Amino acid sequence: MTVPTPDEWLANFNAKIADVKAKTEAFEQDLERSGATETSPDGSLSVSVAPNGSLTNLRIDESAWRGNGAELAQKIMGLARKAQRQAAVNVAEAFAPLGGPDHEALRMLTGYIPEEEDEEPEGASYSFAEESTPGRDPVQPPRPPAPPRPPRRRPDEDDDFTNDDLFGR
Template sequence: MTPEEWLANFESKIAEVQQKAAEFKQNLEASGATETSEDGALRVSVAPNGALTDLSIDDAALRGSGGELAAKIMKLARKAQRAAAGHVADAFAPLAGADSESLRMVTGYLPPEEDEEPEPGDDRNGQSYAFTNDPAETEPPTRSGEPPRRPGRPRSGPDDDDDFGNDQIFGRREEW
């Protein structure tokens, strides 16, 4: 292969990658999703990363309880997030290759369908997450009636570098 042929081949590959990158960017920007309830009273839109971008609640949706409304909104949001994640994966496939490890990695994090049962150990089950402040989980057990003990300060040893000691870092200070 001559240097000119090699250069032409290289420039062709660069042009192909630039074209794929431009298509990916365009497809990614359009990868958000919108889901609407069956009765049309609720509409949820999400960005390609799954962030909520729009929520529309018609007065008809307010006829039930607040808990029912929240559950319907969350169901639509999860459905829209799954659709957006699928769109992102579809946009990424031509860039990565249909059977690439990177595409399998991206699609491995798709949230499950509403009617799918999560696999054991799978925390991506579409349920809400809550942080608890259960003392049993955060503090070590104590003897009855005793308050929890604070951890002690580390002990200084003879080799410990103490910023407030009398030792000079460059040796002994000579008197003038």
């Protein structure tokens, strides 16, 4: 094995840094474009999501109001799931060049991509019914309680070692 000269080592190191920088810039641009939009077959509904799957836009044309509220909600939720799945696929595709197809982080990301759905899954429903259970909104499913937050630190509890007395100054 040949030992590189310092100049060769530095040139190789700078080339690796330039490659990582180019891949990072490409990833950032691809990530920004990783959101997704799904539109109903008749074009009356459109749902857009950000790369993290959060809703960014919902368009409902007047023609979509035919039928009842439960059907409309079901269509919206179906489009939202499709858009969220596509956004997850887009994020995974944007990430792939950084680590390669066998990278553990990419396997983790793609492990969370939901399977495509042909129809509405059983048990998932939303309605605009007038009846409601006391203390519960009929449109929103119940949420599990949030995990407890760690206590906040006071500013005087910093661990940044800026106390000059520590160093005898």
